[in-house]
Amino acid sequence: MKKLYMKKVQDRLDNDLKRCRFEKDSISQQELANALGVTRLTIHSIETGKFNPSVFLALKIARFFGKPVDDIFFLEETGPQPGKKGERR
Amino acid sequence: MKKTIGALGWPVFIMAILSLGGLIYNFIFYERLRPLILGFGDISPILDNMQIPAAGSFIFIFIFHIAALAYVFIQMMYFKRESLLLAAVFFLAIMSALMMLGDFALLGDMGKEHAAGLDTSGEWPVLYLSQALHLLFVILLIVLISATSKKLKRDQDDIVLRDEAIFINAQYIGLLCGLSGMGSFAVLSVLTPLWALRKGIFPVSLISIFPYMIIVIYWLAIKAKERSGSWYDEKQFRDMTRGSLFTLVASIIAMTIVFMAQYFSQVFEYITIIWWPFYVFLVLLLFSASILYYSKRASG
Numbered sequence: 001m002k003k004l005y006m007k008k009v010q011d012r013l014d015n016d017l018k019r020c021r022f023e024k025d026s027i028s029q030q031e032l033a034n035a036l037g038v039t040r041l042t043i044h045s046i047e048t049g050k051f052n053p054s055v056f057l058a059l060k061i062a063r064f065f066g067k068p069v070d071d072i073f074f075l076e077e078t079g080p081q082p083g084k085k086g087e088r089r
Numbered sequence: 090m091k092k093t094i095g096a097l098g099w100p101v102f103i104m105a106i107l108s109l110g111g112l113i114y115n116f117i118f119y120e121r122l123r124p125l126i127l128g129f130g131d132i133s134p135i136l137d138n139m140q141i142p143a144a145g146s147f148i149f150i151f152i153f154h155i156a157a158l159a160y161v162f163i164q165m166m167y168f169k170r171e172s173l174l175l176a177a178v179f180f181l182a183i184m185s186a187l188m189m190l191g192d193f194a195l196l197g198d199m200g201k202e203h204a205a206g207l208d209t210s211g212e213w214p215v216l217y218l219s220q221a222l223h224l225l226f227v228i229l230l231i232v233l234i235s236a237t238s239k240k241l242k243r244d245q246d247d248i249v250l251r252d253e254a255i256f257i258n259a260q261y262i263g264l265l266c267g268l269s270g271m272g273s274f275a276v277l278s279v280l281t282p283l284w285a286l287r288k289g290i291f292p293v294s295l296i297s298i299f300p301y302m303i304i305v306i307y308w309l310a311i312k313a314k315e316r317s318g319s320w321y322d323e324k325q326f327r328d329m330t331r332g333s334l335f336t337l338v339a340s341i342i343a344m345t346i347v348f349m350a351q352y353f354s355q356v357f358e359y360i361t362i363i364w365w366p367f368y369v370f371l372v373l374l375l376f377s378a379s380i381l382y383y384s385k386r387a388s389g
Contacts, residue, residue, distance in 0.1 A: 030249060038322040039253035041384070050386070051324050 013052045014076040020065045036060050090167045095241055101160045102234045104153040105227050111146030112223055118143045123213055126203050154186040157230055169249035176261035178233045181226040183300040188219040255308050256325055257384060260377040262304045267374025270297035274367055278359045287362055294366040332379035339375050344368060
């Protein structure tokens with residue numbers, strides 16, 4: 001009998017926020033933060049993947065750039081790590 | 090405000106240099122008085138020669154503290170980027186200004202005790218510790234003014250609608266206050282008898298917590314001015330939540346160790362006096378340090 005194995009998959013939220021900023025007149029992190037009512041550090045942390053925004057903030061970002069949310073935020077599939085924890089495969 | 094910082098910078102810098110001279114002069118004055126006071130000798134020749142210049146330099150240093158506080162406060166309002174140096178100078182400015190008042194009271198007490206024929210050996214280390222604090226403040230302020238003049242020449246930063254610098258700077262000041270409070274209790278517990286600890290615990294706690302109180306009041310004023318619906322943005326909220334959880338767990342562990350120590354050993358009797366302020370400063374230290382850690386980890 002064929003054994004079924006569940007593939008260990010971890011999903012990570014990734015984004016194209018930095019590209020979106022450059023496409024929109026190369027606005028700075030601070031300008032985007034001002035427009036969204038958050039701090040610059042929050043924008044920086046989202047761009048570097050160290051902070052996942054709430055649905056509310058993600059929708060506000062999408063509205064600001066005039067794009068659907070999943071054009072900016074998407075899931076990146078990562079598996080079990082052979083080396084350093086948190087490193088992409 | 091940029092012009093005000095530039096205009097205030099030079100006078101404060103010159104006052105800082107003069108205060109440095111004043112501090113050195115007063116230290117020489119104290120050092121010449123100390124052996125005579127401790128040996129119950131005649132101090133009138135030294136007082137006749139040095140008393141008036143020493144009092145003048147004391148008043149000048151106090152005025153310098155007020156000017157420096159105004160300068161540091163304006164910097165905090167203008168620069169919207171976090172700075173450990175600025176936070177440290179802000180903390181030291183308040184501590185040093187309060188200690189100037191402490192010096193005044195201490196010198197008055199020492200004069201009365203000397204006149205009454207009492208021993209003043211316990212007061213001298215406190216006075217010298219206070220002088221070291223003033224010196225550290227003046228040196229760091231000179232460094233800050235030098236760094237600021239370079240920063241002002243650069244282009245103006247973007248307009249900041251939500252101030253993140255105050256959030257981080259408040260944590261730096263919380264960290265320094267926590268360290269200062271716990272350090273003071275450690276020193277007092279080791280060096281002073283229980284009755285002196287009981288007497289000194291209120292002023293030491295108040296002086297150590299005062300800079301944090303000021304920065305929190307300033308932060309509240311900024312939030313009121315921003316008229317934003319939420320006090321923190323969501324990342325700050327996440328960092329605070331994590332920091333709170335860490336503080337809860339770490340403070341329970343630390344206080345359990347403190348409880349066990351005083352339960353099983355009489356050596357730790359002083360804990361029965363200092364436990365509450367110790368807990369406050371421990372929580373402040375853990376909370377500020379953990380928020381800084383989580384903020385820095387996310388921004389690194």
